[in-house]
Amino acid sequence: MDLITILGIAIGLAMDCFAVAISAGTGTKKINRWTPYIMSFLFGFFQFGMLIIGWAGTSTFKKYIIYFDHWIAFMLLFFVGIKMLKEGFEEEKDKEKTDYSSFKMLILLSFATSIDSLAVGISFSLIDIKIFIPAIIIGFMSFLFTGFGFITGKKTSELFGKKAEIIGGLILIFIGLKILIEHLK
Numbered sequence: 193m194d195l196i197t198i199l200g201i202a203i204g205l206a207m208d209c210f211a212v213a214i215s216a217g218t219g220t221k222k223i224n225r226w227t228p229y230i231m232s233f234l235f236g237f238f239q240f241g242m243l244i245i246g247w248a249g250t251s252t253f254k255k256y257i258i259y260f261d262h263w264i265a266f267m268l269l270f271f272v273g274i275k276m277l278k279e280g281f282e283e284e285k286d287k288e289k290t291d292y293s294s295f296k297m298l299i300l301l302s303f304a305t306s307i308d309s310l311a312v313g314i315s316f317s318l319i320d321i322k323i324f325i326p327a328i329i330i331g332f333m334s335f336l337f338t339g340f341g342f343i344t345g346k347k348t349s350e351l352f353g354k355k356a357e358i359i360g361g362l363i364l365i366f367i368g369l370k371i372l373i374e375h376l377k
Contacts, residue, residue, distance in 0.1 A: 198330075203337075210341035213341030228339050235306075238303060262375030
């Protein structure tokens with residue numbers, strides 16, 4: 193597989209990270225200077241790791257996970273999206289804000305966005321692609337897109353306030369539905 197194709201796949205996988213990072217950035221009030229770096233690292237690491245797991249475990253995992261991987265991603269993203277929508281419509285004084293930059297939430301989001309990477313790893317294994325270089329490129333692109341997305345989401349939140357959180361929730365729900373529909377075809 194040539195480098196251009198690998199870069200195209202990396203950008204495609206990183207776009208989900210980018211969109212989720214925008215959503216998390218709009219919904220995060222508690223942020224320190226390390227949050228975008230931690231999120232970027234985790235998203236990139238999960239994309240890298242799930243690609244390798246999919247590639248290495250093709251014969252074992254494929255027959256078990258192929259029937260429900262899209263449902264897992266859909267449910268995780270849908271749940272977080274609904275939570276963001278709910279918080280976007282609540283009065284500021286009445287709500288307890290979810291910290292979308294917490295380690296627990298970042299792990300959940302990292303896993304949800306990397307399920308497609310698992311499927312790509314499986315397909316790479318089936319067509320006998322060596323995995324190390326594509327995994328590094330995919331992980332790195334996801335790292336970059338996530339950082340840029342989180343910062344973009346944070347700036348959007350500062351400009352548009354609660355509307356940005358509602359839009360972020362809708363984006364997460366849309367990504368979850370997109371994953372579900374693509375896999376049900």
